[in-house]
Amino acid sequence: MLEALNPQPQDKILQLIALFRDDPRQAKIDLGVGVYKDATGLTPVMRAVKAAEKKLWETETTKTYTALAGEPAYNAAMVQMILGSGYADRAASVATPGGTGAIRQALELIRMASPAAKVWMSNPTWPNHPSIVKYLGMPSAEYRYFDSASGGVDFAGLMADLDGVAAGDAVLLHGCCHNPTGANLDLAQWAQVLDLLAARGAIPFVDLAYQGFGDGLEEDAAATRMVAARFPEVLIAASCSKNFGVYRERTGILIALTSPDRKAVVQGNLNYLNRQNYSFPPDHGARLVTMILEDAALTADWKAELEDVRLNMLSLRQQLADELRRATNSDRFDFVARHRGMFSRLGLTEAQVATLREVHGIYMVGDSRINIAGLNAKTVPILAAAIAQVLA
Numbered sequence: 001m002l003e004a005l006n007p008q009p010q011d012k013i014l015q016l017i018a019l020f021r022d023d024p025r026q027a028k029i030d031l032g033v034g035v036y037k038d039a040t041g042l043t044p045v046m047r048a049v050k051a052a053e054k055k056l057w058e059t060e061t062t063k064t065y066t067a068l069a070g071e072p073a074y075n076a077a078m079v080q081m082i083l084g085s086g087y088a089d090r091a092a093s094v095a096t097p098g099g100t101g102a103i104r105q106a107l108e109l110i111r112m113a114s115p116a117a118k119v120w121m122s123n124p125t126w127p128n129h130p131s132i133v134k135y136l137g138m139p140s141a142e143y144r145y146f147d148s149a150s151g152g153v154d155f156a157g158l159m160a161d162l163d164g165v166a167a168g169d170a171v172l173l174h175g176c177c178h179n180p181t182g183a184n185l186d187l188a189q190w191a192q193v194l195d196l197l198a199a200r201g202a203i204p205f206v207d208l209a210y211q212g213f214g215d216g217l218e219e220d221a222a223a224t225r226m227v228a229a230r231f232p233e234v235l236i237a238a239s240c241s242k243n244f245g246v247y248r249e250r251t252g253i254l255i256a257l258t259s260p261d262r263k264a265v266v267q268g269n270l271n272y273l274n275r276q277n278y279s280f281p282p283d284h285g286a287r288l289v290t291m292i293l294e295d296a297a298l299t300a301d302w303k304a305e306l307e308d309v310r311l312n313m314l315s316l317r318q319q320l321a322d323e324l325r326r327a328t329n330s331d332r333f334d335f336v337a338r339h340r341g342m343f344s345r346l347g348l349t350e351a352q353v354a355t356l357r358e359v360h361g362i363y364m365v366g367d368s369r370i371n372i373a374g375l376n377a378k379t380v381p382i383l384a385a386a387i388a389q390v391l392a
């Protein structure tokens with residue numbers, strides 16, 4: 001049987017991990033997978049997470065099963081963090097293994113509810129989005145998103161393409177910190193997009209994987225909150241991997257907003273999907289997140305550390321934009337300072353990306369997406385000089 005299997009294409013982001021690891025050069029620079037690193041190259045366990053783990057070790061008395069949808073306290077704390085108050089009667093939710101688990105469950109829910117619904121995704125988007133949609137055999141479409149000339153959003157192209165959305169189609173939107181481009185809609189543009197989607201009868205599906213990495217914890221939720229306030233049905237897939245730094249613990253949530261009278265049925269379907277796919281969701285990361293969000297002192301410390309992380313990335317953005325100005329003698333990369341989140345797409349060719357890797361030992365995704373957090377004050381000028389060299 002197994003001889004019938006075909007080789008699968010490697011994930012373009014994850015394959016960089018092995019390539020980088022196997023590169024013997026000392027001065028190599030990893031700007032690949034989206035993992036936060038401090039100035040020493042370490043992905044730290046956040047202080048509040050460490051404190052919660054200690055407390056958990058001391059107080060946890062059982063590892064018996066938790067609830068199929070996840071601990072209610074986790075789901076409530078996450079709904080509060082993402083949406084604020086006022087959604088208890090509309091929000092069905094399940095804890096999931098990371099943001100990817102939430103995306104997968106959301107897509108399966110869409111497919112169960114409406115097999116003909118198209119899933120609209122930005123071009124470009126996180127490569128795993130179209131990969132899972134294709135794996136599930138769902139119809140899909142793309143909308144333009146990025147203007148590589150300006151490094152900003154191709155807003156006219158986006159609006160023209162989303163004009164083709166049909167009633168009941170799901171439109172996947174990055175709630176903040178667009179991956180891979182780093183270019184984001186402002187709130188006025190969000191309002192226009194939402195007007196259009198409401199007129200078309202679309203179902204917004206928000207991927208929120210970087211809350212707190214862009215303009216701030218509250219600010220990064222603003223667009224998602226606009227969507228939630230406006231639409232009767234909304235899907236939100238959120239991840240704690242980045243903002244709590246609990247990557248390997250697989251901590252995410254799928255929230256499905258519906259009407260109060262449909263909530264029990266929607267919740268039942270979410271529970272059913274959890275049971276089919278993995279039964280109970282992972283608990284350790286979710287429990288740590290809950291302990292942090294339910295404790296004022298831990299929350300304050302977590303927010304302070306998250307803010308340091310965010311400001312460090314903003315500072316690296318400005319340093320890189322300044323260095324690229326100097327090195328290329330042009331303003332063509334000024335957009336790096338305007339982008340938000342971990343990523344910026346630089347607009348280099350695949351060949352230039354390959355030269356950066358092979359000649360300079362600088363690793364980025366093939367579409368020229370860099371992870372800003374992979375840089376530090378020492379490597380910013382090295383990257384800028386290498387880019388200037390490949391462009392020359």
Ligand code: LMR
Nearest residue numbers: 013032033034035126179
């Ligand atoms: C990324 O885009 O690099 C991260 O979301 C990690 C991943 O799983 O791809």
